[in-house]
Amino acid sequence: MNAHPLGHVFISYVREDKALVDKICTALETANIPCWRDVKSLDPGDKWKSKIRNAIQNHSLVFLPCFSRQSVAKSKSMMNEEIILAIDEYRKLPPDAAWIFPVRLDDSSIPDWELGAGKMLSDIQYVNLFGDNYTIEMVRLIKSIEKLLERDTGSYDFKATNADDLSEAERSIFLEQKTKALLGDPKQRIQLDDLISDEVKRIVAGIKRLPPDLPKDSEYSNFAHILAKRAQSAIDLVIPFCNSLRIAVKYAEPAELVPWATGLSAIVNAANKSISSYVPSALAIRRVPALAAIMTIGIAVTLSNRWDAFRVLIAENNVRSKHDHLGTVNILEGTDPYQMMPTGDAVAKILAYSVKEGETIESACTALDNNAIPNYHTPVADWLFVELKSVFADQFHDEDEYELTFDRAEIYLGLASADAAIQLADKIGKSSTYGYSARWFGRSTWRANQTHTDPVSEMQNEFEIAGANWTLLSAGIFGGKKERAERAFASYASDFTKIRQSRW
Numbered sequence: 001m002n003a004h005p006l007g008h009v010f011i012s013y014v015r016e017d018k019a020l021v022d023k024i025c026t027a028l029e030t031a032n033i034p035c036w037r038d039v040k041s042l043d044p045g046d047k048w049k050s051k052i053r054n055a056i057q058n059h060s061l062v063f064l065p066c067f068s069r070q071s072v073a074k075s076k077s078m079m080n081e082e083i084i085l086a087i088d089e090y091r092k093l094p095p096d097a098a099w100i101f102p103v104r105l106d107d108s109s110i111p112d113w114e115l116g117a118g119k120m121l122s123d124i125q126y127v128n129l130f131g132d133n134y135t136i137e138m139v140r141l142i143k144s145i146e147k148l149l150e151r152d153t154g155s156y157d158f159k160a161t162n163a164d165d166l167s168e169a170e171r172s173i174f175l176e177q178k179t180k181a182l183l184g185d186p187k188q189r190i191q192l193d194d195l196i197s198d199e200v201k202r203i204v205a206g207i208k209r210l211p212p213d214l215p216k217d218s219e220y221s222n223f224a225h226i227l228a229k230r231a232q233s234a235i236d237l238v239i240p241f242c243n244s245l246r247i248a249v250k251y252a253e254p255a256e257l258v259p260w261a262t263g264l265s266a267i268v269n270a271a272n273k274s275i276s277s278y279v280p281s282a283l284a285i286r287r288v289p290a291l292a293a294i295m296t297i298g299i300a301v302t303l304s305n306r307w308d309a310f311r312v313l314i315a316e317n318n319v320r321s322k323h324d325h326l327g328t329v330n331i332l333e334g335t336d337p338y339q340m341m342p343t344g345d346a347v348a349k350i351l352a353y354s355v356k357e358g359e360t361i362e363s364a365c366t367a368l369d370n371n372a373i374p375n376y377h378t379p380v381a382d383w384l385f386v387e388l389k390s391v392f393a394d395q396f397h398d399e400d401e402y403e404l405t406f407d408r409a410e411i412y413l414g415l416a417s418a419d420a421a422i423q424l425a426d427k428i429g430k431s432s433t434y435g436y437s438a439r440w441f442g443r444s445t446w447r448a449n450q451t452h453t454d455p456v457s458e459m460q461n462e463f464e465i466a467g468a469n470w471t472l473l474s475a476g477i478f479g480g481k482k483e484r485a486e487r488a489f490a491s492y493a494s495d496f497t498k499i500r501q502s503r504w
Contacts, residue, residue, distance in 0.1 A: 008034040009062045009145060012082040016070040020105050024066070024129060024138075030170055031142050061099075062145050063089075065121075066129075068105040083113060083121075091116045098148060101141065102126040107363065131360035132232045136239060136390045138169040143393035168236050172390070175199060176243040183251050193259045199241050200263035203289055204270040206237040212283045224346035225365045230285045231351055232361060235387050238267070238289035242296040242391045249300035249309045257312045264293055268319045268334045281347065290335045295384050296391055298409030303395060307475030315416055315477050326428070330420035332413065336439045345379070352379035355386035377503045381410070381442030407444035407455055412472075414440040414496070415459075419478050419488040438492050445496065446503040456496045460489050 009028060013021045025035045063086040071079055090100055102110050102124055113121035127141045128134075166174055175195075182192035210230055214223050241263070248260050271286040294314070301310045318328040346368060353373045354364040367373050376382055385406055396402040418438035444455055463470045468482050478484040 008036040009064050010082075010086075011035055011037045011064045011066065012079050012086070013037070013066040014068070014071045014074060014077055014079050017066060017068050017105055020068070020129070021066055024064075024103070027138050027167070027169055028142065028145070030166075031146070031173055033142065033145055061148055063100045064103055065100065066103045066105055067108060067110055069108045072108050072111060087113060087115055087121075098144070100124055101144065103141075104128050104130065104358070106130050107359065126358075128358050131354075132229070133355065133387075135168040135172075135236050136387055139172045139239070139243075140390040140393045142169070142173060143390065147394040168240065171240040172243045175240045176247055179244040179247040180251070183247070183256065189256075196241075196244065196259035196263055199244065200266050203237055203241060203267055207234070207267070207270045207286050207289060210234060210282075210286050212286075214282055222365075224350055224368065225361065227281060227285055227347045228350040228354075228361045228365070230282070231288050231347060234285055234288035235292050238292050239387075239390065241289075242293055242388070245293060245296050246300045246391055246395075249297060249306050249313070250304045252309070254308045254312050257309060261313050261317050264290070264297075264313065265317060265319050265331065267293060268331055272320065272322050272334055281345070285347075287335055290331075291380075292384060292388065294331070294335055294413065295409065296388060298413045299388065299392060299405055302405050302409045302412060303392075305471065307472050307477055310412070310416075310472075311476045314413070315419075326424070329424060330416075332417040332420050332440065333424060348379035348383070349373045349376065351383040352376050355383055377446040378442045385443060403443075403447070407447060408459070410440060410442045410444045411455055411459060411492075411496075414438045414492050415485075415488050416477065418492040418495075419484055422484075422487055422491060438495060441496065441499050445500045448500050449503060454497075456489075456493045460493060463489065 011021055011025065021037065025037065028035050065079070065083055065086070071077065074080070086100060093099055100115075100121070102121060104110065104126055107130070110122040110124075110126055115121055115123075127137050129137055129141070178195055179192070182188040182195065210233075214226060245260055248257060252260075268287075268290045271290050297310065297313050301307065314331060317331040319331050319334040321327060321329045321334070350361060350364040350368055350373070353359065353367055353376075354361050357364075359367070364373070385403075389402065392402065396405070415438070417440045421438055448455055463472075463485060470482075470485070472478065473480055473482060473485060478488060
């Protein structure tokens with residue numbers, strides 16, 4: 001069998017893991033990424049050692065060693081020989097070149113193979129293709145490989161004509177591809193609207209399927225496990241929509257953003273729909289899709305400086321209030337991340353620990369029972385930070401850049417939330433204190449202590465220097481009024497400082 005002309009992903013594994021590797025190959029090949037593996041890529045009579053050596057040395061764009069308990073337990077295997085060959089090739093590459101992508105098929109450890117210059121294989125960022133985050137991790141892997149191939153996700157050629165027949169990982173790439181393709185063709189506007197409308201209907205239906213209560217026979221000791229699993233399914237549900245949102249923010253004209261704006265409103269309204277009998281913490285899980293989508297918008301806008309998109313999707317987007325007498329409120333008023341899961345909430349701790357440590361939710365629950373989970377300042381934000389990496393996998397050069405962008409996105413959303421709260425308080429009478437405070441305070445509060453900087457003050461200085469010409473005001477945020485922006489900064493900065501000081 002001839003090597004693919006553009007190169008391939010070389011997959012190294014032990015026979016015991018064939019079924020798991022088959023699943024990985026299917027996902028990669030569905031995304032039009034060629035794979036090389038000995039069971040399929042060797043013709044009868046081939047000299048297998050020389051063929052494998054050639055496949056690694058001459059045609060492999062990515063080397064994917066798949067580790068498991070079975071592979072780690074074997075002292076001798078063909079996989080070990082393949083890794084030795086791959087390390088030899090890796091040492092010829094420039095420092096920090098991305099070529100080896102370790103994969104964990106279970107919770108076993110990555111072996112300490114020496115790569116040279118004091119670096120070990122276990123030091124390389126790995127992918128966990130098992131457990132609750134399989135979909136998110138697979139999308140992240142595909143996008144990382146696609147970045148190396150230097151081609152657009154629009155080049156994917158799915159055989160399916162719609163997203164209904166795809167897995168969650170495939171659906172994410174499909175939605176991204178279709179959004180790019182249809183945005184560039186005005187004649188396809190109806191098809192694009194239908195695509196986003198159908199995806200929103202799928203999410204709303206999924207939200208409605210999330211039980212507002214716990215099983216009657218559930219014990220207190222396992223309720224957090226049940227809710228954490230539901231939260232994970234809720235964020236998996238919305239990730240494909242988030243991939244489409246990112247593209248829309250970057251490329252769509254303001255008038256073209258209506259399908260995403262109305263879709264986001266529908267998602268928030270579905271989450272906040274009143275139910276007569278429910279457990280508050282169970283009902284709060286329904287807000288996860290809206291929270292993830294809004295944070296996606298914040299990151300995408302911060303990256304692309306598309307404040308006209310922020311105005312349409314966030315600043316001027318209203319939803320039904322949970323309080324009938326208020327009528328409609330800004331979408332940020334309808335999505336409160338800390339009302340959803342408070343800082344000390346067991347569910348939030350489990351979710352944050354599982355993604356930060358690369359553990360399953362089951363393992364995180366065991367850690368919680370053993371008091372082994374740290375007291376995270378902002379577990380919900382920490383969870384979102386990791387989960388949304390797959391959406392922006394090819395947008396950042398390194399982790400530091402992503403962290404800084406995430407921080408600024410939180411603050412922009414916080415300022416918009418403060419403005420919405422002030423406008424609401426003015427609407428119902430200044431004697432009332434309802435809604436006078438922003439709610440969007442996340443990782444940026446405790447990270448500010450680590451870096452010894454004040455990101456809110458830095459942003460406020462940018463605003464004061466630019467004045468009425470500040471980019472956000474020019475785009476119509478804060479109603480385009482400098483006085484409104486000043487009030488929002490004063491309110492948010494005061495609360496940010498208090499919260500920051502409490503997180504030493």
